[in-house]
Amino acid sequence: MLLSNIFRLGVKELRGLARDPVMVVLVIYAFTLQVYAEATAFSDVPHNAAVAVVDEDRSQLSQRIIDDFYPPQFTVPEVVSTAEMDRRLDQGADTFVLDIPTHFERDVLAGRAPAIQLNVDANQMTEAFAGTSAVENVVAGAVTDLLQRHRTNFQPQVDIDLRTRYNPNLIYRWFLSVTSIMDSITLMTIVLTGAALIREREHGTVEHLLVMPVQPVEIMLSKIWAMGLVVLVASALSLSIVVQGIMAVPVHGSPLLFTLGATLEILASASMGIALATIADSMPQFGLLAILVILPLLVLAGSLSPRESMPWLARTVMLGAPNTHFVILAQSVLFRDAGLGTVWPQLLALAGIGAGLFLFALMRFRRFLQ
Numbered sequence: 001m002l003l004s005n006i007f008r009l010g011v012k013e014l015r016g017l018a019r020d021p022v023m024v025v026l027v028i029y030a031f032t033l034q035v036y037a038e039a040t041a042f043s044d045v046p047h048n049a050a051v052a053v054v055d056e057d058r059s060q061l062s063q064r065i066i067d068d069f070y071p072p073q074f075t076v077p078e079v080v081s082t083a084e085m086d087r088r089l090d091q092g093a094d095t096f097v098l099d100i101p102t103h104f105e106r107d108v109l110a111g112r113a114p115a116i117q118l119n120v121d122a123n124q125m126t127e128a129f130a131g132t133s134a135v136e137n138v139v140a141g142a143v144t145d146l147l148q149r150h151r152t153n154f155q156p157q158v159d160i161d162l163r164t165r166y167n168p169n170l171i172y173r174w175f176l177s178v179t180s181i182m183d184s185i186t187l188m189t190i191v192l193t194g195a196a197l198i199r200e201r202e203h204g205t206v207e208h209l210l211v212m213p214v215q216p217v218e219i220m221l222s223k224i225w226a227m228g229l230v231v232l233v234a235s236a237l238s239l240s241i242v243v244q245g246i247m248a249v250p251v252h253g254s255p256l257l258f259t260l261g262a263t264l265e266i267l268a269s270a271s272m273g274i275a276l277a278t279i280a281d282s283m284p285q286f287g288l289l290a291i292l293v294i295l296p297l298l299v300l301a302g303s304l305s306p307r308e309s310m311p312w313l314a315r316t317v318m319l320g321a322p323n324t325h326f327v328i329l330a331q332s333v334l335f336r337d338a339g340l341g342t343v344w345p346q347l348l349a350l351a352g353i354g355a356g357l358f359l360f361a362l363m364r365f366r367r368f369l370q
Contacts, residue, residue, distance in 0.1 A: 005214050009222030010229075013196055017230065023195060027230060030184040031238035039177035039247060045073055046131035051096040052078045054085055059105035064142045065098070073134055085119065095121045095128060096135055108143055109150055166252075166335050175335075177243045178251070179303040182330050185235050186301075186323045187294055189266050192227040193273035194290060197368075198283050209369075216366045220274060227273075228266040235262060253333035257340060261329040261347060268322035268354035271361040278361075278368040302327045322357070325349040 017023055051074045055062045069077045080088060080097070088094045099117040107114035118135055120128045167174050200209070209219055236259070243249045276293065280286035298304065300314055301323045307315050318324045329346035332338035340347075 002218060005218045006222045006225065009214065009219060010226035013223055013226035014230070016196065016199060017192070017227070020195075020199070023192065027188060027192070027234055030188050031181065031234040032242055034184065035177055035180045035238055035242050036247065038180040039173040039243075039249075042126070042172055042176060046095075046127050046134055047072060049074050049096060049127055049131045049134075050094045051075060051098065051135070052080045052085070052088060052094040054082055054097065054099040055079050056082070056102045057100045057104040061105035061108065061142060061146050062100045064146070065100065065139055068138045068142055073131075089119060089121055092121065092123070095124050096131060098135065098139070105146070108146065173247055174249045177247055177249050178239075178330070178334055179327070181235055181238055181243065182303055182323070182327055183298050184238075185231055185262055185265060186269050186297060186326070188234070189227065189231050189269035190273040190276070190290055190294060192230065193223050193270040194277040194280075194286050195273075195283065196223050196227060197274055197277035198280065198286050202283070216369055217362060219369075220362055220365050223274065224267060224270040228263070228270055231266055232259070232262060251334050252337040253335075254339070257343065258330060258333045261326055261333070261343070261350060264347065264350035264354050265322055265326040268350065268357050271354065271357035275357070275361040275364050278364040297321055297323050300324075302331075319349075320353065322350055322353045325353070 048071060051069050053062075053066050053069075055066065066077055066079065069075075074096075077098075078094075082099070085097050085099065089097060097119040099119065101114060101116065104114050104116065116139060118132070120132060122128050164170060236255075239251065239255075244251055272293065273290075276289045277286055280289055300310065300318045301321060302318075303323075307318070307324075310318075325346040329343045329350070332343050332346075
């Protein structure tokens with residue numbers, strides 16, 4: 001009887017979701033267009049970045065540097081004067097202005113360390129971040145080529161043997177597409193379960209549930225399995241069709257192990273969604289509360305930036321968040337083909353945190369029904 005009630009109530013939740021076109025469109029968007037947009041919108045290389053050069057040296061080396069700026073990373077550089085440099089930056093005409101000083105080539109060949117100035121318009125934050133290293137590579141490449149031609153015994157001081165594993169070409173969309181699915185699982189689970197409970201209150205069906213021979217735990221479990229099934233199926237289709245199919249991102253590891261971790265993450269996130277819905281009185285209030293909870297979870301979990309670069313306090317506090325362990329597990333499984341022997345601590349942490357959140361949400365839900 002318990003399983004039958006949970007199943008039938010869950011089917012009711014699925015029918016309610018199907019009659020809500022806004023939520024259906026949101027689920028489809030979160031696991032399709034959003035995944036594709038997040039993976040392809042960011043680039044670690046500049047694209048048609050506007051660059052200008054102040055050539056005070058007028059040497060072969062300075063001309064070589066100018067010639068090495070070409071599309072598609074940069075626009076054809078304009079040679080400007082020192083007086084024009086600041087004005088063009090103020091007007092936003094250039095993102096990068098390279099100032100090559102007088103006697104630059106002579107000082108390089110003499111073994112000195114001449115300074116070269118790069119002015120960057122940091123208002124174009126993403127392009128400035130990606131393009132600065134690209135400009136440095138252009139200058140370093142021209143200088144190295146000059147020294148190799150003029151010094152037969154020239155050898156670099158350090159010879160780096162670089163071996164990149166798991167993503168040899170350092171393609172950002174390989175990483176961002178999978179992390180977008182991780183974030184969407186947490187986000188949509190909280191939103192769907194919380195919205196399902198708010199919808200019950202707004203439509204007045206909570207009173208109907210109170211007079212039925214069902215327990216609060218049955219109602220809560222029905223919402224979790226129904227909304228969790230939607231998120232789990234959507235994430236699996238997104239991973240196979242959008243990520244692996246459309247974007248041709250190779251995914252390693254066991255799909256079953258990833259699904260197990262995603263299931264535990266859904267249990268914890270759904271419990272959070274129900275707890276938030278018991279606090280809010282309306283859908284707008286639930287939306288505001290969800291923003292306050294979801295944003296720190298997504299930003300500090302380790303999917304957007306490595307946890308090692310975060311302050312100690314943030315790293316320690318976020319160990320209590322379920323998606324922190326889910327991100328570690330998913331990255332290990334999907335990127336590095338890790339097995340159960342590697343990610344079992346994350347599975348235990350997800351199970352423990354999920355059980356704690358479920359009990360807290362159940363306590364809140366019982367008060368909500370009274």
